[in-house]
Amino acid sequence: MKKTISYLLILVMLVTLFTGCGAQKDPAEPAATPGSSEPTGDKILHLRKTSSLQSTDWEATTNTTDMQVVWVQVFEGLYTIDEAKGGYQNCLAEKIDVSEDGKIYTVTLVDAKFQNGDQMKASDVVFSYNRAMQNSRFNYVTSMIDKIEAKDDKTVVFTLKYPYSAISHTFWSIKISSEREVTEAGDSFGTTPHTAGTGPYYISEYDVASGLKLKAFEDYWRGPANIKDVEYRIISEDAAAVIAFENGELDYMSDAPLAEWDSLKVSSGENNSLTKGNNIRFLGINYLSPTNNNILGNKAVREAIFYAINRDNVNIAATEGLGDPAYEYMPHEYVATSPSYLDGNFELYEYNLEKAKQILKDAGFTDADIAAGIDVGTLTTYGAGTGEKAKQAQVIQANLAEIGIKCEVYVAEAAQITPRLYSQDYDLCIFGDSGNYDFNNIRQQVHSESTGMYVVKYADPNSPLDYKKIESLVDQGVATDDVAKRLEIYTELWAMVMDSATILPLVHLPVGIVWSDELDPGGLCPTYYHIYNFKWVE
Amino acid sequence: MYRYVFKRLLFLIPTILGVTLIIYAVMSITPGDPGRSMLGTSAPQADVDAYNEALGYNLPFFQKYLNYLIKMIFHQDFGISYFTKLPVFQEIWPRFLVTIKLAFFGIILSTLVGVPFGIYAAVKQYSAFDTITSLVAFFMAAFPAFVLGLMFLYIFALKLNLLPSYGIATFAHYIMPAMAISIPPAAQNMRFTKSSMLEAIRQDYVRTARAKGAPERTVIWKHTLRNALLPVVTQIGLNLGMLIAGAVVVERIFSIPGIGSLIVDRISYKDEPVIIAGTILISITFTIVMLIVDILYAYIDPRIRAKYAKLKG
Numbered sequence: 001m002k003k004t005i006s007y008l009l010i011l012v013m014l015v016t017l018f019t020g021c022g023a024q025k026d027p028a029e030p031a032a033t034p035g036s037s038e039p040t041g042d043k044i045l046h047l048r049k050t051s052s053l054q055s056t057d058w059e060a061t062t063n064t065t066d067m068q069v070v071w072v073q074v075f076e077g078l079y080t081i082d083e084a085k086g087g088y089q090n091c092l093a094e095k096i097d098v099s100e101d102g103k104i105y106t107v108t109l110v111d112a113k114f115q116n117g118d119q120m121k122a123s124d125v126v127f128s129y130n131r132a133m134q135n136s137r138f139n140y141v142t143s144m145i146d147k148i149e150a151k152d153d154k155t156v157v158f159t160l161k162y163p164y165s166a167i168s169h170t171f172w173s174i175k176i177s178s179e180r181e182v183t184e185a186g187d188s189f190g191t192t193p194h195t196a197g198t199g200p201y202y203i204s205e206y207d208v209a210s211g212l213k214l215k216a217f218e219d220y221w222r223g224p225a226n227i228k229d230v231e232y233r234i235i236s237e238d239a240a241a242v243i244a245f246e247n248g249e250l251d252y253m254s255d256a257p258l259a260e261w262d263s264l265k266v267s268s269g270e271n272n273s274l275t276k277g278n279n280i281r282f283l284g285i286n287y288l289s290p291t292n293n294n295i296l297g298n299k300a301v302r303e304a305i306f307y308a309i310n311r312d313n314v315n316i317a318a319t320e321g322l323g324d325p326a327y328e329y330m331p332h333e334y335v336a337t338s339p340s341y342l343d344g345n346f347e348l349y350e351y352n353l354e355k356a357k358q359i360l361k362d363a364g365f366t367d368a369d370i371a372a373g374i375d376v377g378t379l380t381t382y383g384a385g386t387g388e389k390a391k392q393a394q395v396i397q398a399n400l401a402e403i404g405i406k407c408e409v410y411v412a413e414a415a416q417i418t419p420r421l422y423s424q425d426y427d428l429c430i431f432g433d434s435g436n437y438d439f440n441n442i443r444q445q446v447h448s449e450s451t452g453m454y455v456v457k458y459a460d461p462n463s464p465l466d467y468k469k470i471e472s473l474v475d476q477g478v479a480t481d482d483v484a485k486r487l488e489i490y491t492e493l494w495a496m497v498m499d500s501a502t503i504l505p506l507v508h509l510p511v512g513i514v515w516s517d518e519l520d521p522g523g524l525c526p527t528y529y530h531i532y533n534f535k536w537v538e
Numbered sequence: 539m540y541r542y543v544f545k546r547l548l549f550l551i552p553t554i555l556g557v558t559l560i561i562y563a564v565m566s567i568t569p570g571d572p573g574r575s576m577l578g579t580s581a582p583q584a585d586v587d588a589y590n591e592a593l594g595y596n597l598p599f600f601q602k603y604l605n606y607l608i609k610m611i612f613h614q615d616f617g618i619s620y621f622t623k624l625p626v627f628q629e630i631w632p633r634f635l636v637t638i639k640l641a642f643f644g645i646i647l648s649t650l651v652g653v654p655f656g657i658y659a660a661v662k663q664y665s666a667f668d669t670i671t672s673l674v675a676f677f678m679a680a681f682p683a684f685v686l687g688l689m690f691l692y693i694f695a696l697k698l699n700l701l702p703s704y705g706i707a708t709f710a711h712y713i714m715p716a717m718a719i720s721i722p723p724a725a726q727n728m729r730f731t732k733s734s735m736l737e738a739i740r741q742d743y744v745r746t747a748r749a750k751g752a753p754e755r756t757v758i759w760k761h762t763l764r765n766a767l768l769p770v771v772t773q774i775g776l777n778l779g780m781l782i783a784g785a786v787v788v789e790r791i792f793s794i795p796g797i798g799s800l801i802v803d804r805i806s807y808k809d810e811p812v813i814i815a816g817t818i819l820i821s822i823t824f825t826i827v828m829l830i831v832d833i834l835y836a837y838i839d840p841r842i843r844a845k846y847a848k849l850k851g
Contacts, residue, residue, distance in 0.1 A: 051803055052795070054622055062576075136585035137579045191624050207632075211705075211795075233704050235793040236803070243691045244703045244793075415570040415808035422574075450576075452583045 006304050008538035023334045042228040043536060045519070046251050048241050049232040056173040056203050057190025057338030059135055064272040064435065064527065068254070069232065071529045073173035073214060075197040078107060078125070079168055081437055083278070083525040087336060087339060088168040088437070092120070092198060102481065112221035115180040115202040122150035127179035129158075135411060140453075141170040144478075147440055165481035186418045189520030200225045200532040214531075224533035240423035251519050254529055256512035258320050259356040268514040275526050277511040279434035280326045281318060281392060283309065285453040287464055289427045290379035299464060300363035301376065301405075302501035305428070307356035308403045309396055315507045317391035320365055322512070326505035329445075329494060330436040337454055339427035339491040346495035356403045377427030378408045382417035391505065396430070401434045421455050430506070431455055435527065439490045443474045446497065455503045464500035542836060546829045548699035550822070555607075557821040561814050565598075568645055570808045571595060572620040589714045593620075605815070613805030621804060626811045630797055636706060637796035641715035641781035649725035649774055656731025661741065661758060671728065678725035683784075687718040687791040704793045714747070715792040719785060723777040730773045731766065738766040767838055779824040 054066050058075045063069050067323075072080075073382045078093035090096075097106045102476060112120045114192040129148045132138045144164040149157045158216035160167070182189050189196070193203040200220045205213035214230040233250065237239040244250045246319055256264050263273050285305065289296045295303060311325035327341035327348045343346055357370075365374060379397060383387040390411040399408050408426060421429050433445070444450045448459030458467040473493040477486050511526035522533030573589035590596050594605065605703040610613040616626035653676075659668040679694050694714055697702035704713050738744065747761045748754075786798025837843040 050791070060623065136582060139582065187623075202676065235704060236790050236794065236799065237793070239688055240691060240703065240791050240793055243696050246704050247695050248704065306735055413806050415806055416568055418572050419574055452586070500648065 013073070014252075015493065018380060022492040032519055043518075044229040044231050044250060045227045045531065046533065047230065047232050048235050048237055048244070048250050048253050048377050049212065049532075050255075052234050053206060053232075055190040056194055056206055057139070057241045058197075059132060059188045063135075065255075068528060069212065069214075071175060072199070073230075073531055074203060076112075076199050077172050079171035079176050081172055081528055083334065083527060085317040088172055092125075093171065095220045096171075102165070102479075103160045103169065105158040105160070106151070107158065109154050110155065110221055113219050114181070114198055114508055115217045115219075116178055116181055117219070118178055118180060118194075118418075119153075120176065120178075120198055121153045122156045123153075123203045124179045125156045125176055126150050127174045127182070128247055129174055131177075131182070132174045134411050138174065139148075140450075141173045145170070149194070162479070163481075164478045166478045167485065169438045169441070172437070195290070200530075201230060220532075223533070225532045230346060230531055234282035243517075245514060248516065251514040251515075252513070252521060252529075252534070254511065254513050254526070256514050257529075258322050258510065258512060261320065261322060262510055264514050265514065269392070270519065271517060271519075272386075272512070272514045274510050274512050275524070276331060276333060277509045279432065279511075280329070280331070280435065280529075281314075281430060281432050281453075281506045281509065282390065283396065283433055283506055284421070284429045284454065285502050285504075286424050286426050286428070287500075287502055288424055288457060288460060288462065291427050292375045295374070295376055297462065298363065298401055299501055300359050301374070303349070304356040304359040304363075304403060305376070305400060305405060306501055306504045307352045307359065308399050309349070309504065309506070310351045310399055310407070311506055312351070313395045313399065317395045318388050318507050323510045324508040325398060326508045328505055329433070329442055329497075329503075330439060331508060335437055337477070337486045337490055338436075339487065339494045341440075343491070345491045346498045349501075350499070353402060360403060360405075361531070366402075370433060373401075374404055376405055376407050378410050379428040379430070379491050380410045380420065380426045381419060381430040382412060382414040387411075388509075389432070392430055396428075423451050424455075424457050430457060432509075434509075440474070440478050442490070442493070445503070446470050446493070447474050458500075460501075464502060465496050470496055542842075543829075543833060546832055550825050550829075553816065554822060556608065557813065558610075558818055558824060559603065561716060561817050562599070562606070564603075565808075565810050565813065567600055570810070572808060572810065576620055597668065604651050610815075610818075616815035619809055619812050621807045621809040621812070626815045627811060628798065630677060630816050630819060631667050633795050633797045634816075636794060636804055637785050639822070640712065640715055640785055640788070640794065640796060643712055644719035644723065644781045644785075645778045646773065647716055647720035648727055648777060650723040651720070652727025653731050653770060656728040657735055657758075657763065660732045660735030660766075663845045668732075670734070675725040675728045679729065681722060682786045682787075683718050683722060684791055685716065686721055687788050688717055691713040691791065704824065705711075706794055711792075715788050715794060719781055723781065726777070727770065727773060731770050734766040734769050735762060738762045741765070747839050763839060769821070769832050770830055770837065771838065775827050775834075778827050780825055782827075783820050 029374060048120040049069070050065055053069060054061050054063070056070065056074070058070045061070045076091050078091060078096075080091035082089050090244045092110055092112060094110045096108075098104070103389040107125070109120065109122060109125065114120055120420040126148045129142070129145070133145065135465045144160050144162060144167070146159045146161045148159075151157050158356050176198060178196040181194060184196065184322060195202050195204045198221065199244055200217055200222070202217050204213065204215040205211075212232040216228040218224045231245070238260060241250065241253065241259045242257060245253050247262065258487055261274070285302050287297050287302065288294075314325050315321055315325055328338055330338040332338045332340035339345060360370065360374070379393050381393050383389045390409070393409045393411065397407055400407060420426055442452040445460055446454065447455070450469065458465060460467070470493060473487060473489050477489045477493070480486060513521075513524055513526070515521050518537050520535050520537050521529070522535070544618055571586070571590050572593060573586035594602060597605070606617070607763055609617070614627070618624065618628070619626055619629055621627065655671050659671050664670050664812065668758055676805055692705050694701040701714050702711050744757060744761050747757050752761070783798070785796055787794040788794070790801040790802070797816050797820065801813055804812045
């Protein structure tokens with residue numbers, strides 16, 4: 001009897017386990033969505049996401065892969081970014097008139113509806129901006145706004161504290177959400193699917209455990225999207241993602257793993273693209289570091305370090321040689337106001353071992369010092385998981401050894417390292433900056449008001465440059481909307497930074513995109529792709 | 539027997555307290571704070587400080603630890619994820635069930651394969667079967683699960699197109715991960731069962747049973763196996779604990795939303811509530827599994843039952 005009961009129990013356990021493996025559907029379906037269609041049996045577009053979505057609220061998404069979904073497919077701003085053409089374009093703003101003093105922007109809105117069926121009004125724009133202005137994360141794009149008013153349902157008036165020509169970035173960064181829906185949801189907004197955006201898709205399923213599904217918004221103001229159903233598959237491992245793509249389980253993959261690029265090129269036939277990304281790695285030097293009697297305070301040492309770095313080697317280590325050596329803070333192809341290295345207006349620190357050695361000798365370092373190794377402390381970086389920056393650190397360590405400079409390499413998770421970089425608790429570091437579309441963003445890196453955001457602290461009595469002038473140039477740069485004038489100002493600014501030998505651009509990370517034969521992805525965008533432009537090949 | 543179970547249950551309390559204390563201590567000494575993680579690099583330091591203050595992050599270590607324990611024990615509140623703002627329990631529970639399911643599949647497979655093969659190899663020592671299975675087990679025990687996972691993905695998903703490479707939607711999705719996770723412990727089980735059986739076979743009571751003319755089947759199943767099973771059960775219990783805690787690699791390769799991969803993901807964001815709650819859940823499960831193993835011990839070994847019966851008497 002005991003045996004029979006035991007066998008029965010085991011059987012019940014097994015059946016429970018196996019039946020529990022059935023497909024699970026997130027119960028959190030959005031409320032009825034006027035104008036949206038139910039599943040039509042259309043083919044589902046499968047995309048990769050490397051991690052689960054942090055939030056369905058655009059304000060609460062902090063990484064690019066989340067923004068690719070929430071900022072582009074679900075919500076929209078007054079402007080959008082067109083990476084393919086390199087610039088901002090009108091989106092929810094039909095037209096924008098600027099006053100002569102450059103302080104008043106009058107925005108006329110397009111005729112758009114939210115996914116919940118409500119008409120988008122000027123009051124929603126005012127609400128969205130006010131909400132963002134209360135969020136510290138968006139200080140950098142809202143601090144210049146004095147007030148926003150709804151003139152009528154279709155017109156919003158922005159009054160700025162001072163002329164600010166980089167406002168385009170604000171118009172792109174701040175998304176418009178439905179005041180009614182956000183207010184009704186209260187603090188829980190962002191934790192469940194919603195219909196508070198005006199974008200071409202709304203989130204139909206959001207489960208932190210199993211993924212994310214989107215559905216086309218049939219009343220989208222530009223007309224409904226071609227592809228009706230989208231499913232994001234959470235695949236962290238690159239190798240697994242490559243197999244999923246080659247197995248036909250993914251239709252489109254942006255940020256394709258570079259280590260597998262050759263294999264992906266073969267399997268995708270002609271359906272691949274490798275472009276220079278808006279994502280640059282830099283070497284930062286903390287000239288204030290007390291290590292070895294403040295050796296990094298010596299400009300000659302910093303210059304020698306820069307000349308000793310072989311960017312081609314760094315590129316091979318970081319991107320399998322698929323990227324490009326970097327000489328700019330932002331790629332000029334993406335940012336019209338970014339000084340281009342091709343113009344020859346600033347120091348590039350091209351790889352030159354002999355020059356590096358000579359600088360050290362001229363600075364008084366003897367052959368004995370060099371033979372013993374000049375200790376500059378630790379080269380710190382983050383992203384232990386991907387290892388891309390760690391590889392660059394090893395290459396730089398080897399490069400420096402060639403001129404008699406020694407450093408240790410320390411790699412840990414970003415959460416541990418970035419606070420140290422922002423408080424200048426390091427000697428040398430490798431850091432990244434991406435997604436810049438206006439050179440004014442360099443304010444974060446050079447302005448004393450950006451404490452906690454910059455890696456090198458320029459506003460200091462021992463500063464290697466005239467930081468007050470730098471800050472003045474930042475302010476001048478946004479005081480005019482003349483692109484040529486801004487370019488001139490920013491060229492002077494960047495030349496000063498490069499002359500201080502504190503930040504060295506290393507490499508542009510490339511963006512690999514592959515897609516299936518059945519998909520036409522429209523114009524390719526390296527970062528913020530628009531599923532709206534996708535269609536199935538007939 | 540109840541006394542025994544009760545005593546073992548009591549051990550759960552210091553274990554869980556110890557685990558929470560260690561995790562809290564480890565998280566406290568690592569740099570970084572949730573305010574900066576949540577508000578981003580562009581937020582002013584004053585706002586970051588205010589955010590941390592509101593979360594109670596700046597409280598003294600023991601006060602923070604005590605608050606956490608009180609909330610966890612009396613309100614079953616594990617806090618809110620710094621990363622998603624969702625209640626932690628809502629985040630970890632579905633993922634925990636996925637990992638448990640995967641681990642159970644793994645343990646069932648590894649036991650169903652490893653134990654019978656081990657018994658047969660011991661009974662047929664020095665036979666071709668013994669040699670081959672021992673060799674295979676030797677290799678398989680040395681194979682890391684992630685290598686097996688990638689191999690299976692390549693063969694069954696990419697080349698043969700038999701199984702899906704991603705997710706957990708159907709039973710078919712579980713086959714490859716369960717195989718990847720179960721093969722190394724199956725090999726260990728096989729080797730363990732074999733050596734345990736061989737040891738038992740050489741005991742006097744087995745010789746006595748044979749001398750008394752007991753049929754070989756009875757000798758193996760009744761006298762040898764029952765005694766040989768004790769260490770094997772411990773090994774299986776340990777394996778289950780290891781599979782739950784160590785499923786992260788397989789979870790990542792097969793894109794399975796389990797608790798291991800969740801914890802690893804959130805370490806990058808220093809999402810303390812999720813990391814702590816996830817680790818506690820794994821620890822409790824491990825402790826319960828070991829409790830079940832101990833109870834099984836008593837079920838298998840009459841000496842333990844007799845000991846507690848005597849104490850009761």
